[in-house]
Amino acid sequence: MYFKSTLSLVLALAATTAVSLSSLQGRAEARIARRVSGANKLRSEGGEEVNSTDWAGAVINASPGTFTSIAASFTLPTPYVPEGADPSGNYSAVIVVGIDGNTCPTATLQAGVVVSLEDGQPSYTALAQFSSPLNSATFPDISLSAGDLIAVGVTAVNATSGMAVIINQSTGESGYVSLTSPDTPLCMMDGEWIVRFGDEPLPNFGTVVFTYPVAETPSGPVDASHANITDIVQGDTFLAYASISPSSVSVTFA
Ligand SMILES: *[C@@H]1O[C@H](CO)[C@@H](O)[C@H](O)[C@H]1NC(C)=O
Ligand SMILES: *[C@@H]1O[C@H](CO)[C@@H](O)[C@H](O)[C@H]1NC(C)=O
Ligand SMILES: *[C@@H]1O[C@H](CO)[C@@H](O)[C@H](O)[C@H]1NC(C)=O
Ligand SMILES: *[C@@H]1O[C@H](CO)[C@@H](O)[C@H](O)[C@H]1NC(C)=O
Ligand SMILES: *[C@@H]1O[C@H](CO)[C@@H](O)[C@H](O)[C@H]1NC(C)=O
Numbered sequence: 001m002y003f004k005s006t007l008s009l010v011l012a013l014a015a016t017t018a019v020s021l022s023s024l025q026g027r028a029e030a031r032i033a034r035r036v037s038g039a040n041k042l043r044s045e046g047g048e049e050v051n052s053t054d055w056a057g058a059v060i061n062a063s064p065g066t067f068t069s070i071a072a073s074f075t076l077p078t079p080y081v082p083e084g085a086d087p088s089g090n091y092s093a094v095i096v097v098g099i100d101g102n103t104c105p106t107a108t109l110q111a112g113v114v115v116s117l118e119d120g121q122p123s124y125t126a127l128a129q130f131s132s133p134l135n136s137a138t139f140p141d142i143s144l145s146a147g148d149l150i151a152v153g154v155t156a157v158n159a160t161s162g163m164a165v166i167i168n169q170s171t172g173e174s175g176y177v178s179l180t181s182p183d184t185p186l187c188m189m190d191g192e193w194i195v196r197f198g199d200e201p202l203p204n205f206g207t208v209v210f211t212y213p214v215a216e217t218p219s220g221p222v223d224a225s226h227a228n229i230t231d232i233v234q235g236d237t238f239l240a241y242a243s244i245s246p247s248s249v250s251v252t253f254a
Pocket of ligand 2: 088089090118
């Protein structure tokens with residue numbers, strides 16, 4: 001079997017969960033690593049720095065129909081109460097990879113992890129969402145803790161049907177969910193690796209590093225090195241800022 005990306009791996013897993021995960025995972029990663037280092041086919045002006053009030057990270061804007069899968073790996077951060085903030089408060093940050101939601105006005109398909117801090121206790125929930133918070137799913141078979149290295153990806157099967165996968169790279173455990181959104185089709189024109197606000201203020205999440213960020217397109221994979229960079233700025237205050245290297249996207253709590 002030939003896997004173009006973690007996401008293709010996930011699609012195959014959906015078809016047959018009987019295959020040996022660890023060997024597939026290892027091969028898929030080696031392939032991604034090779035391809036990311038060699039591939040950068042999407043031409044763009046790229047590298048602009050943009051402010052947002054609620055999310056930070058890297059996003060590539062392209063023409064409709066460009067992105068079929070987005071994936072990356074990251075290590076789950078330990079969240080802390082920000083300096084000067086209420087120690088018994090609730091805080092959350094959402095670490096996701098996704099298709100659309102930036103320049104595509106109709107839809108977004110994202111998957112990742114909600115990092116929460118409630119009364120000083122961290123917790124992690126893996127989730128996938130297609131456009132509406134109501135149209136979301138958690139991964140039932142995955143329990144997450146600080147320091148876990150996970151791979152996450154989304155694939156658009158077509159504009160209204162998608163799939164998300166999470167792989168625990170320490171153990172090879174994986175989970176996947178399918179989502180459909182018949183009324184809000186994807187444009188498949190934005191690819192993103194971001195940290196955004198949840199329902200509460202952001203915790204101090206240190207630095208989240210997306211390694212091997214990869215976007216699958218009809219003409220092959222692209223990495224994030226030409227993506228635009230977005231920081232979270234409210235008023236004159238930077239809450240989080242992003243940076244990009246050829247093989248990673250980092251988002252740091254300010
Ligand atoms: C960066 O953002 C500008 C608009 O601010 C857009 O025109 C350009 O296509 C974007 N570049 C990439 C690589 O997404
Ligand atoms: C934190 O969230 C929990 C449940 O999610 C809620 O019961 C509690 O009141 C919240 N605490 C604060 C300080 O908002
Ligand atoms: C990943 O594996 C580690 C090590 O066995 C385990 O502690 C953790 O709960 C697992 N996480 C997921 C996402 O399954
Ligand atoms: C999209 O893919 C799903 C799953 O394969 C399929 O059920 C659905 O009919 C497809 N929709 C379109 C518009 O092709
Ligand atoms: C982002 O916000 C900072 C702080 O307010 C400001 O100095 C900077 O010019 C803004 N950048 C853009 C691209 O608007």
